[in-house]
Ligand code: HEC
């Protein structure tokens with residue numbers, strides 16, 4: 001499985017590049033747990049240290065060995081649920097609900113307020129402001145390609161996008177609705193919504209439920225994938241990336257970033273400790289530990305996707321870093337024990353910018369929303 005493999009790879013790379021004093025690096029030949037489908041190659045490269053780095057700088061004109069790309073994958077148009085593909089009626093309803101401010105207590109916030117679909121799926125703030133301007137504790141990750149992750153939130157506490165979507169509406173510092181019943185009351189007050197739920201969940205006697213709201217929003221989010229030039233390149237079009245971008249890709253592989261940032265989303269596949277090699281300064285958030293209460297999960301976070309990363313700053317779970325350059329430098333130091341000079345950071349960023357892609361415009365635009373009726377509850381600013 002990918003999570004185990006990533007852990008193992010990370011350990012190999014960390015140990016091969018870090019100072020000998022790094023804890024856990026002593027037993028070099030005993031990579032205890034998982035099997036790895038990517039055996040010695042990445043760590044061997046990284047282990048060559050200076051030599052490998054020099055080689056990669058010379059690689060500007062070189063072709064990247066395609067065998068090394070097997071740890072990535074192109075994006076599909078839909079991240080299909082275990083229950084099967086979404087129907088057009090479910091996606092259409094989910095899109096309405098995603099933009100629906102009347103699902104918040106003061107009718108001033110929708111999912112799109114913090115995950116703007118015309119802005120990379122984020123809000124551009126270090127931490128988002130919810131009901132009455134209250135600040136949350138973490139940075140809002142993008143909703144684009146999120147459905148492809150192994151779980152949702154920085155700590156993975158929701159198993160999928162369907163479950164996740166039911167959280168923010170009832171969260172007192174986000175959309176702050178008092179109860180699931182209050183949400184359903186808003187929806188049933190508008191005949192168009194009742195009809196849309198009936199179309200999305202045919203054959204159900206009472207389709208307007210909070211659970212179905214989560215399913216519809218999830219069905220919509222499963223369409224929010226952003227294929228781009230990177231996918232064309234992965235599928236075999238060598239011209240889809242420039243030579244400079246390929247050089248950055250080679251550096252990403254040689255440096256060891258792909259040990260954690262891999263798969264179709266270049267992330268989202270495992271939980272990893274922030275500060276894997278060198279402790280992260282002032283780390284207050286316990287990360288995955290909050291969800292599992294397992295000591296081993298302290299300071300572990302879901303590895304974020306690097307898709308559209310140039311558009312989704314500020315960076316990290318606390319939004320503490322403004323620029324992509326700074327984020328890349330910190331990653332190399334703390335996750336891999338390597339100090340990258342400015343030219344290498346620039347090269348990596350050049351490649352990362354090639355990971356931008358787009359979801360279909362008809363999905364990211366706000367749809368027409370039903371008018372309120374006489375019985376629709378009013379905004380409550382308290
Ligand atoms: C007030 C701002 C705010 C609103 C409104 C909001 N979110 Fe979020 N969202 C966040 C923050 C902050 C996080 C990260 C929280 C954490 O990880 O603990 C998040 C996490 C997520 C994630 C997880 C992504 C990942 O990579 O793990 C998804 C998906 C998501 N939100 C979708 C939604 C949907 C759908 C709605 C509407 C029902 C919504 N959000 C409403 C701020 C918001």
Ligand code: HEC
Nearest residue numbers: 010257260272274276301303304315316317327331332335
């Ligand atoms: C050992 C695993 C690991 C390695 C290796 C690693 N990362 Fe990360 N990366 C993470 C984790 C975990 C986070 C999330 C940390 C947080 O915010 O708490 C992250 C976050 C990031 C972010 C910020 C993403 C966001 O949405 O805020 C960027 C950019 C990034 N990594 C790039 C890189 C690059 C470039 C490399 C190689 C120099 C690299 N990473 C190596 C695990 C890793």
